[in-house]
Structures are given as C-alpha cells and as structure tokens.
Amino acid sequence: MGRNSNFSISEVEYLENNWGIKSINAMANDLNRSISSILNKKTRLQLGAFLDNGEYITVNQLFKAIGREKGTGYTLRNWIRKGFPVKNKKVLNSSFRVVYLEDFWKWAREYRMHIDFSKFKENELGLEPDWVKGQRRADIAFSKYKVTPWTKKEDSQLESLLGIFRYSYRELSMQILRTEAGIKRRINDLGLNMWPIRDLSRSWRSEEISIVTDMYNNGYKSDVIKEYINKSAQAINGKIERLIRDGILVKHK
16 A cells, blocks of 8 residues: 655645544555655644644643643543543554543533642633633632641641630631641541630521622632631531522532
C-alpha cells in the first residue's frame, strides 16, 4: 500500500481537517498512503503533535491544568463512576486517555463540586463557559480552609481555645481555618474531653435563607457561607437539606 506522488489539494485538506480526530492508521488507509508519508506531510504542513488539535486533551494534561498532581488515579476512577466522558485515542502503537473539551465542560458543570477550580488558571483550556468564573471564586474562598495533616502547633491551639470555653464550632473554624467537620474529627482523634460551646438556636431570617440559596447555587460550600451569616456550617447544611427536600434547591451531584 502507499504512493510516492505528491499530495493533492484535496488530500492536504483531508489531513488538515482530520489531523488529531482520526487515527493515523485510518488516514493512511483512507488516502492509500504509507504511515511514514502521512507523518512526513504532517511535518511539512506544521500540523503539530497529534494530541494538540485543540478539540481534546489527554487526561494527564487535564489534571495538570486543574492543578491536581496527586491522587489522580483515585480521582479519575471516582469521576468515571460519575460519567466522566473519557475516551481512548490510539496513535500508532500507543493509546491515550483523552477527553473532548466540549464534553468535559458539559460534565464539569453538572459535577463541578467534585473539581477544585481554585488552582485552575483562567482559560487554561481555552475559552471557558460563563459559570466557571463564579465557581473559581467559590473554590478560592474555600481554599483557605486547610486539608493538610494537623500540626502539633494547631493541636495545641485547638486545645487552648477549647479550654477557654468561649468559642463555638463556627468561631473555632474561622480562627483556626479548619472546617467545622475537620475540627470535630480532630477533637475525637485527640480524645479531648472539651467541646465547643453551643450556638444559640434561633429562627432563620428570610435574608439568611436568601444568602444560603444564592451562595449554594453558585457553588459555595457551607464553611464559606457561614462567614456571611451568623449560623454554623452544620446548621447551614441542615437548612440546605430541608430546602432540597422542599424543592427550593437542587442537590449538587
């Protein structure tokens, strides 16, 4: 198989239109040309790397773009269970996991709470949908809450603040910059017999419900929402569950 003649205008157009979309083997078969001639012509046409066509990127490129370098295997398996549109793309004898950008953005909007946009540089993957900017702001706001292992200094600070018997979970969270749930777990892990004071229970005001509804719909987590109203993240989560049950909010996937 294969010809040594120059590429016709129609063959050049075929290569330009299908490079990075069809496999190299498929294009060689369609044009009745050798693989080496396809690769040589691609170089002369400066078509770039096969996976740099702009319509899709490799999964590794995606994780690099969103600033995720550790635990990518677990994350990918979790995403695939949630319908992440990964595909296999074969280039000669190699196979790559890729995702088409249009498919990624459709999936990401539905499952955006499973992606951390705080390290995702604006337009890193080209032009972004309008909703991404708001989600990035929400994730940046949450990023101040540490998820790294607790240090001895933090443990001492937590124990010291608990010993004052003055601070609630909400107040401790905003002071230590750990989530309320994280503080509760750490108290249990350390076996402490001291607990934050209880928040005074009071009825929800309409403006508080409005803030919760708006921020939840814009991708903010309860530990950030609590900074804008005098309610704990736990109370906010409970309110969100009731609003979902009443059909006022739609549960994030």
